Amino acid sequence: MKMKLKLRHKNSTMKQDEVKSDKIFQKTTEKIDPDLVIDVINVTKKYNLGDYTVAALDNVNLQIKKGELVAVVGPSGSGKTTLINCLGALDFPNSGKIIYNIDGKGFGSDITKMKDKEHKEMRLHRIGLIFQFYNLFPILTAYENVELPMLLGGKSREESKERVELLLNMVGLGERMHHRPTQLSGGEQQRVTVARSLANEPLILLADEPTGELDTETSSQIIEIFLELKEAGQSILFVSHNRRIVETADRVITITDGKIVGDHEGKKSLSEIWDD
Numbered sequence: 371m372k373m374k375l376k377l378r379h380k381n382s383t384m385k386q387d388e389v390k391s392d393k394i395f396q397k398t399t400e401k402i403d404p405d406l407v408i409d410v411i412n413v414t415k416k417y418n419l420g421d422y423t424v425a426a427l428d429n430v431n432l433q434i435k436k437g438e439l440v441a442v443v444g445p446s447g448s449g450k451t452t453l454i455n456c457l458g459a460l461d462f463p464n465s466g467k468i469i470y471n472i473d474g475k476g477f478g479s480d481i482t483k484m485k486d487k488e489h490k491e492m493r494l495h496r497i498g499l500i501f502q503f504y505n506l507f508p509i510l511t512a513y514e515n516v517e518l519p520m521l522l523g524g525k526s527r528e529e530s531k532e533r534v535e536l537l538l539n540m541v542g543l544g545e546r547m548h549h550r551p552t553q554l555s556g557g558e559q560q561r562v563t564v565a566r567s568l569a570n571e572p573l574i575l576l577a578d579e580p581t582g583e584l585d586t587e588t589s590s591q592i593i594e595i596f597l598e599l600k601e602a603g604q605s606i607l608f609v610s611h612n613r614r615i616v617e618t619a620d621r622v623i624t625i626t627d628g629k630i631v632g633d634h635e636g637k638k639s640l641s642e643i644w645d646d
């Protein structure tokens with residue numbers, strides 16, 4: 371699956387509409403190292419279960435560099451989904467900061483301080499989300515599923531066409547783009563969600579167990595796409611409880627009982643992880 375991928379606009383200077391949309395983050399401005407995409411500072415998330423409290427995230431600190439492929443591994447119930455949901459503005463911590471490098475140049479904004487309007491902007495334009503169970507619209511074709519976030523973001527169907535086709539070709543579905551999800555295999559559906567998550571050029575892809583439902587070969591196809599995206603400069607954080615798959619990432623974070631207990635280099639090739 372070789373591709374020439376243009377993830378960002380050619381122009382390195384910001385487009386006028388991006389500058390305008392960054393203004394909505396003015397009230398939540400925070401400092402961030404320009405080389406980071408996200409800086410997670412002392413984040414705690416507790417759930418109350420009657421008179422019992424679970425710390426799903428317990429004082430987590432995590433810095434994700436631009437263009438890094440980071441994997442998060444840990445046993446069931448360790449807080450991996452809670453971390454993705456908090457980074458993805460789907461759930462909110464009780465304390466701490468989650469600072470995004472909004473313009474890529476060090477203009478930081480803390481999602482824990484944002485209002486609904488900013489969260490909506492984050493989810494539509496800045497964060498690409500991928501879940502275990504695909505979450506595609508069954509009545510839309512692969513093409514229409516990928517196109518939808520661009521239309522919601524204000525592009526016309528004509529303006530979207532080139533990128534929708536590029537993304538679906540990139541994930542190897544050029545021939546099947548007018549199929550509906552029920553006409554595609556699990557692995558193909560997950561590749562559609564990867565294309566969809568990239569629709570609006572997000573700062574980061576957040577994927578929660580993207581290979582959880584897939585066999586070894588189709589899991590490898592997803593990981594291969596992640597590796598190619600990383601080469602093209604895309605920042606990615608994915609969760610897995612597969613201790614082999616995570617080793618393909620640049621960096622592997624281990625989480626247990628809501629705490630980061632390990633952080634090591636991965637960088638293994640797909641053949642290395644499946645061969646031993």
Ligand code: ADP
Nearest residue numbers: 417424426444445446447448449450451452453
């Ligand atoms: P993982 O994704 O690693 O399996 P989760 O982030 O889903 O773990 O869960 C971490 C902990 O938080 C678990 O103990 C889980 O039971 C608890 N938890 C998660 N979501 C909720 C919720 N909505 N209400 C109560 N407890 C929750």
Ligand code: MG
Nearest residue numbers: 450451452578
């Ligand atoms: Mg989970």
